[in-house]
Amino acid sequence: MKNISVLKTGIDVSKIVEQLNKNPSDWGSQKGIDNTEIKDPHQYITSVDVLQLVMGGITESEKNVGNTEICIKTPAYDHHTEIVNYLSKRFPTIYRCGFLALPVGEIVGAHIDEGTYYQDKDRYHLSIEGQYEYIVGNERITVDPGTLLWFNNKIPHGTVNLGDVTRITFVFDVPQQ
Secondary structure, three states, rough: OOEEEEEOOOOHHHHHHHHHOOOOOOOOOOOOOOOOOOOOOOOOEOOOEEEEEEOOOHHHOOOOHOOOOOOEEEEEHHHHHHHHHHHHHHHOOOEEEEEEEOOOOOEEEEOOOOHHHHHHHHEEEEEEEEEEEEEEEEEEEEEEOOOOEOOOOOOOOOEEEEOOOOOEEEEEEOOOO
């Protein structure tokens, strides 16, 4: 496949799950955000829950976070050392990153990550819990927990939770290779 590449499967994510379970209050930064005021064809009330470890920042309220290189560690960063330690062995530099939780039966519609920030970054997933289908362009794969993959986030991509549990994946950006 050209736009999705599985780098490794069978990764033991149990210690990562333990830290997630130990720190449930870290979740909730975006769940239920009402975007209906935005005059956009992609209006929705998101059911995705986010636990950001490193988030984008802006210096002026009218700026788009997709057009800035600012990356800010959140207080949750120090609670999730297992994921940070695992990834730092494979990737010397990690930019924005966080866990995304998608409830049973839910989807994330096709979208493109837009902005200058994304132009020189590669995007990866490490699947933590649940099974999901990932769609990038016209390519599809089924992803199981413990799978590390790269995908082209500069073309339309989205996901469907196929499992009977909430899908949790860790999404992170690294310098483009």
